[in-house]
Amino acid sequence: MPQHLSLLRSLAAGVVAGLTMLAGDAAAQPHSAAPTWSKDVAPILYRNCTVCHRKGGMGPMPLVTYDDARRSAGEMRDAIGTGYMPPWHADAPHGTFSNDRRLADAEKNTVLAWIDGGTPEGNPADAPAAPVYPSSWQLGTPDAVLKMPEPFEVPAKGTIEYQYIEIPTNFTEDKWVQAIEMLPGAREVVHHVIVYARPPAPPAGAAPPPAAAPGAPRTPPLMFFNEAHLAQQEPRDPNRPQRRTGPMIAGMAPGTEIQYFPAGTALKVPAGAVLTLQMHYTAHGHAMKDQTQIGFKFADGPPAEEIRAGTFVNNAFVLPAGKADVEVPSEVGFRREVKIWGILPHTHLRGKKWEYRVVYPDGRTESILSVPKYDFNWQTYYMFAKPVVLPAGAKIEARAWYDNSAANPANPDPKIDVRWGDQTWEEMQFTAFLYTIGRP
Ligand code: HEC
Structure with a gap:
């Protein structure tokens, strides 16, 4: 906007603000009545936006300088007003x-x-002062760094x-x-990464775990599931390799590169794991090579509570072709007290x-979590400020809704019935969660 116009608009805003104050609404004003970039807006953008909206960040444009912010003001109004941003x-x-x-x-409002x-x-x-972002590790120097053994060549398109x-790990x-x-x-080109950790296989020829003494009480497993949600025989494509990945320990999308485990907890990655x-690459117009690294910060010693990664699923569903609103349930129950830290x-x-x-x-x-507008582009671990404590015998019921109709612009093919599968044109009803085990 030309300088004189913006001056006129700010003068007008000043008049409006003055009138509002006369009307006795001053208390409803979030800040000084006519906020400026320097005093009021820059601190907000620096706290909430520039982690992504900066040079080299994942956001499509920087929002660091006054000119950056002024140039994007129209888009910012829509994005903030609708709640589209921050994501x-x-x-x-x-x-x-x-x-x-x-x-x-x-x-x-400011x-x-x-x-x-x-x-x-x-x-x-x-x-x-504009915030300074490390060009490398954000969590400081990691205690261990693991790197993809080979760079992966990401094609220009497709x-x-x-x-x-x-x-x-060689731990x-x-x-x-x-x-x-x-x-x-x-x-x-890195859209998201999911990290799984698999304990090492017992060495060949190792003795099998000792059988329980006859008559000894067996400890039932911690979790129970609803059999109706679990396919007895997962449909298998014989051409697809079977993967044994172990539990998922972190899910990260751009903008959420760090998985922190809450204070007083830590996650065990066993020796030899x-x-x-799981790398989801998206083409970026020209061929690129990626060699992603995973950095770990270790706790000083065993934590007060061991955090564990769990999952539960429904893999027995069908989403009929063209149907817009299909609900799929799943559940997990616990035989001991657990605390749920994130979902x-x-x-x-x-x-x-x-x-x-x-x-x-x-x-x-x-109700503990509701995600009314789920977006596949953001793989978010919702971390509870206070963990949810579940007494023995409690369960979590999850419900996911799907749109397999042509009205869903993201739908890869509305003409097919869709079942469980790990490709994006197949579907999942999958929940990962972080928990600690409470008193027996
Ligand atoms: C976690 C990263 C992240 C944060 C934090 C974030 N953004 Fe974004 N923003 C993105 C990404 C990625 C896009 C482009 C993809 C999209 O539109 O979903 C985007 C797009 C936008 C757009 C363009 C929307 C359009 O019209 O296409 C605006 C405007 C915007 N962000 C403003 C903001 C503002 C203002 C804040 C802070 C109040 C903010 N963003 C915080 C990542 C982020």
């Missing part, structure tokens, strides 16, 4: 999740008022099948992990919504 898809109040990216209402007021710069001397890449002792970071070699990276819902391109509720042994229910 966050659960609808619980602020404070429920420790990694919530959303703006507080006051911050949102940015919108600044845009409506003609994007005044204010006094540049009031602006905070769809790229998921790559499953194994990396032996000679069990490690207690406090944080895991992925560092893509070519950020532009092998990592499998990651996962479907592919037809998934549109998720809900999770706890059913307590006395029949009471409580």
Whole structure:
């Protein structure tokens, strides 16, 4: 916008703000009545946006300087006004999740008022220093770094099948992990990474685990599932290799490169474990090579509580061709007290919504996570600010909804019935969760 116009608009905004104050609404104003970039907006963008919107970040444009912000003001108005940005898809109040990216209402109102007021710069001397982002590891120097053994060549265009890449840890002792970071070699083409850790196979010829003494009570497994949700015989494509990946330990998409385990907890990666990276690459117009690295921060010693990674699924569903609103349930129950620290819902391109509720042994229910607009592009671990404590006998019921109709623009093919499978044109009803085990 030409300088004089923006001046006019800010003057007008000043008049409006003055009138509003006369009307006695001053308390409702989020900040100074006519917010400026230097004083009011830059701190908000630096706290909430520039981690992605900077040179080399994943956002499509930088929002670091006054000119950056002014240039994108129109788009910012829409993106912030609709809640599209910052990206966050659960609808619980602020404070429920420790990694919530959303703006507080006051911050949102300040940015919108600044845009409506003609994007005044204010006094540049009031602006905070632009944040400095490390060009390499964000969690500091990792205690261990594991790198894909070979670079992967990402073609210039076309769809790229998921790559499953194994990396032996060569850890000679069990490690207690406090944080895991992925560092893509070519950020532009790495859409997401899922990290699994498989304990080593027992050495060939090793003695089988000792059989329980006859008559000794058997400890039942911690978790129980609903058999109706589990395919007795998973349909297998004989041409597809069987993968044994072990449990998923971190799910990371651009913008959420670090998986932190909450204070007082740590995750054990056993000696000799092998990592499998599920790499989702997207072509970027020219051929590129990627060699992603995984960095670990270790805890000083065993934590107060061992965090574990669990999953539960429904792999027995069919999404009929063309159907817009198919609900698929799944559940997991616990025979001992557990604390749930985080939940990651996962479907592919037809998934549109998720809900999770706890059913307590006395029949009471409580909603713990609702994702009204699930977006496959963001693989988010929703980390509870306070873990959800489930007494023995409680269960988590999950429901996912799918749109297999032509009205879903992401649908790869509305004309086929869709079942469980690991390709994006197949579907999943998959939940990963982080938990600790409570009192017996
Ligand atoms: C976690 C990373 C991340 C954060 C944090 C983030 N963005 Fe974005 N933003 C993106 C990505 C990726 C895109 C492009 C893909 C898309 O549109 O979903 C985008 C797109 C946008 C767009 C363009 C939308 C359009 O019209 O296509 C705007 C405007 C925007 N962001 C503003 C913001 C603002 C303002 C903030 C902070 C209040 C913010 N973003 C925080 C990652 C982020």
